[in-house]
Amino acid sequence: GAGVSQSPSNKVTEKGKDVELRCDPISGHTALYWYRQSLGQGLEFLIYFQGNSAPDKSGLPSDRFSAERTGGSVSTLTIQRTQQEDSAVYLCASTVGQGAEAFFGQGTRLTVV
C-alpha cells in the first residue's frame, strides 16, 4: 500500500485478555516506531526498530508490553493481561531511515473494559 497500515482500527477487549496490534510499514522503510496516545494527550514513545539492529524498548511501560518485527517489515505490538489504563490509541510510524520524515498510520484504538 501507499501508506502505513494498522489493524485492527478498533479493538475492544476485556480486562486480563491479551491483544495483538499489527503494523504494515511503507515498503522499503527500514525504521519503525510504536507510540501510544492517551485521550487528549501527546504521543508517548514505546519502541523503535531499525533494520537488523537491536530494538530500543526503553519506552515500553511494563513487561506486559512486547513488540517484534518479522523480516524487517511487519510489526506486532502485544499487550498481555490488559488493564484499563492500557486504553489508548496505538500509533505506528515508519521512516526510510534514521533522521528521515516519519509517516504515521491511522492508529488502533484499544478499549479495555
Next chain:
Amino acid sequence: GENVEQHPSTLSVQEGDSAVIKCTYSDSASNYFPWYKQELGKGPQLIIDIRSNVGEKKDQRIAVTLNKTAKHFSLHITETQPEDSAVYFCAVRMDSSYKLIFGSGTRLLVRP
C-alpha cells in the same frame, strides 16, 4: 531527557485570522523540529519541519520559526480556514537520536 512543552492546549480563532502555537524544549542538542496535524480518527501527518541551521521556513499559509538561543519554536497559520481545525503537535529530535519527542498537542478550532 528531552522535555517539550506546547501552548496553548486549545485555540479558537475566527476564519481568516492567524493562529500561533508555541513549543519550548530543554535539550540544546535538538536540531530537528517538525509539526504534525492530526485530524479526527487519523494518524498525525507532517505539515512542515525545520532544522537548526534555519531560522524560518514558509509553505503557503504555514510557517515555522525557530529561536535556538531561547530554545523555542512556533507554528504560524495565516488566513485560517475551517479545514485547518485539528490537533497540532510539535516534536523535537537530535541528529544523534531517532526518537521523536512530542508536545502535548493544541486543539485548533477555526470558527466560520
